Amino acid sequence: xxxxxxxxxxxxxxxxxxxxxxxxxxxxxxxxxxxxxxxxxxxxxxxxxxxxxxxxxxxxxxxxxxxxxxxxxxxxxxxxxxxxxxxxxxxxxxxxxxxxxxxxxxxxxxxxxxxxxxxxxxxxxxxxxxxxxxxxxxxxxxxxxxxxxxxxxxxxxxxxxxxxxxxxxxxxxxxxxxxxxxxxxxxxxxxxxxxxxxxxxxxxxxx
Numbered sequence: 001x002x003x004x005x006x007x008x009x010x011x012x013x014x015x016x017x018x019x020x021x022x023x024x025x026x027x028x029x030x031x032x033x034x035x036x037x038x039x040x041x042x043x044x045x046x047x048x049x050x051x052x053x054x055x056x057x058x059x060x061x062x063x064x065x066x067x068x069x070x071x072x073x074x075x076x077x078x079x080x081x082x083x084x085x086x087x088x089x090x091x092x093x094x095x096x097x098x099x100x101x102x103x104x105x106x107x108x109x110x111x112x113x114x115x116x117x118x119x120x121x122x123x124x125x126x127x128x129x130x131x132x133x134x135x136x137x138x139x140x141x142x143x144x145x146x147x148x149x150x151x152x153x154x155x156x157x158x159x160x161x162x163x164x165x166x167x168x169x170x171x172x173x174x175x176x177x178x179x180x181x182x183x184x185x186x187x188x189x190x191x192x193x194x195x196x197x198x199x200x201x202x203x204x205x206x207x
Contacts, residue, residue, distance in 0.1 A: 007032040008040045015050050016060050022078045022125075024085035025056040053125040057081055072125030075111050076100060079129055088117040089139055090131065091147040094155030101152050102168045114138050114151075141187050143180035145173065149196070150188065158191040166199050173199070 010031040015023050028037055041058060044050045053059045053072040061070035072078065076092065083090040091097070093112035098104040111127055114134040122129050141147045149169060156165060173181070178200055185193055 005040070007036050008044060011037070011040055011044060012049060015058055019060045020062070020073050020077065022053050022057045022059045022073050022081035024081055025058070026085055028058075053078055054082055054123065056085055057124070059125075075124060075127050075129060078124040078127075079111070079113055082122060082124060082129075083113075083115070086117065088115050088131075090115045091134075091138065091141070091151055093132075094151045097148045097151035098155045101148055101172060103152050103156055103165050137187070141184050143177070143184065145177045146181045146184045149181065150184070150192070153192050153195060154189075161195055166195070169199055 011028055014028060014031070025037065025041070028041070031037055032040070041050070041052075045052045045058075048061065048070075051059045051061050051070060051072060057078065059073050059078075062073070063069070064071045073081075076096075079090060079092075090113040092100060093108075093114060095104065095106070096108045096111060096113075099106065099108060111129045113129065113131050115131040116139045117131065117133065119133045120131050122131065141150050152169075153161060181196060181200060185196060188196055
């Protein structure tokens with residue numbers, strides 16, 4: 001006879017629905033009391049139905065045919081889940097931002113993010129992730145895409161931004177992102193502003 005575990009079933013449903021992303025325990029507390037949720041999560045991890053990918057972070061197992069084992073979500077997904085759990089903002093460091101946006105094929109050896117929180121090192125999904133405190137000049141750039149683009153362009157550099165880079169960035173910009181990028185132009189360095197304006201103008205022309 002199958003025994004019903006309503007809290008565990010709810011947890012599994014939520015975590016499965018966010019497959020590919022880490023789920024902070026704070027997002028699961030509607031399923032029951034904190035102690036009941038913690039106990040259910042511990043059992044589910046022991047049963048290998050879910051993965052614990054960081055302190056207070058859980059994910060649905062994804063099997064890698066190459067590695068022949070379950071792997072956690074991407075480091076970027078884990079980092080953003082960790083930041084949400086701790087009420088912080090994070091922005092990927094230049095090299096990593098460039099890689100995420102397709103401006104660089106080089107996978108960073110180290111995962112580094114800027115944050116409005118304290119500088120610290122956190123283990124997420126088996127990877128060491130560094131969070132470096134930065135002030136308003138960096139962290140006031142609002143919107144994930146604008147922040148990514150600013151950092152990626154800084155990494156590429158003033159004299160190395162090519163038409164191909166503009167084309168790649170234009171492909172990732174959604175209509176709702178344009179206004180956000182324009183609002184953040186005031187935070188861009190002098191050389192970057194024409195690049196961003198050109199990016200937005202070309203995107204508009206192309207419709």
